[in-house]
Amino acid sequence: MLVDANQSQPPKISAQTKRTWRRVRHTFSSGGVAYRRHPQSGELEIALIATHGGQRWQLPKGSREAQETSIETAIREVEEEVGLLTRHEAFLQTIDYWYWDTHRKEVPELVHKTVDFHLLRVVGGKLSDACYEVDAVGWFSFEEAEAMLTFSGELDVMKLAHARLAGEPPA
Numbered sequence: 001m002l003v004d005a006n007q008s009q010p011p012k013i014s015a016q017t018k019r020t021w022r023r024v025r026h027t028f029s030s031g032g033v034a035y036r037r038h039p040q041s042g043e044l045e046i047a048l049i050a051t052h053g054g055q056r057w058q059l060p061k062g063s064r065e066a067q068e069t070s071i072e073t074a075i076r077e078v079e080e081e082v083g084l085l086t087r088h089e090a091f092l093q094t095i096d097y098w099y100w101d102t103h104r105k106e107v108p109e110l111v112h113k114t115v116d117f118h119l120l121r122v123v124g125g126k127l128s129d130a131c132y133e134v135d136a137v138g139w140f141s142f143e144e145a146e147a148m149l150t151f152s153g154e155l156d157v158m159k160l161a162h163a164r165l166a167g168e169p170p171a
Contacts, residue, residue: 030073031061032120033161050136057148083128086120095153
């Protein structure tokens with residue numbers, strides 16, 4: 001498949017594109033559904049981050065460093081991106097997705113990203129958007145987060161976390 005350098009959007013990622021694209025970059029990340037109980041109401045809340053000028057609300061996540069486990073990455077990324085100290089409670093789900101990386105590239109690069117998500121209980125720290133990658137952070141109820149999350153895979157993860165915390169069997 002040829003990519004027109006003057007084309008404003010890279011080609012749609014089809015099953016054929018995934019099979020035949022010459023170079024695919026595989027990346028592995030971990031993230032967390034960091035939760036707490038609201039100090040006054042006792043309602044469960046989760047921390048979300050906004051990126052891309054505040055247009056994308058998502059769960060905190062990031063790339064694994066050398067010799068780092070998935071759990072260690074999730075805990076580190078939550079601390080770096082939102083300033084919270086957490087304790088691992090459970091593995092939730094692995095999601096994967098494909099996208100075109102067009103940032104500073106003459107020819108778009110096809111990326112296959114795999115992300116492990118973990119349930120993390122907040123045990124300290126203070127919510128902060130000091131990370132250069134993050135435009136805003138906030139505490140949100142699960143219902144608010146459901147309306148805000150940009151990506152369907154992360155929405156599924158968040159729903160799984162909510163069901164687990166509510167003691168419901170997985171769907």
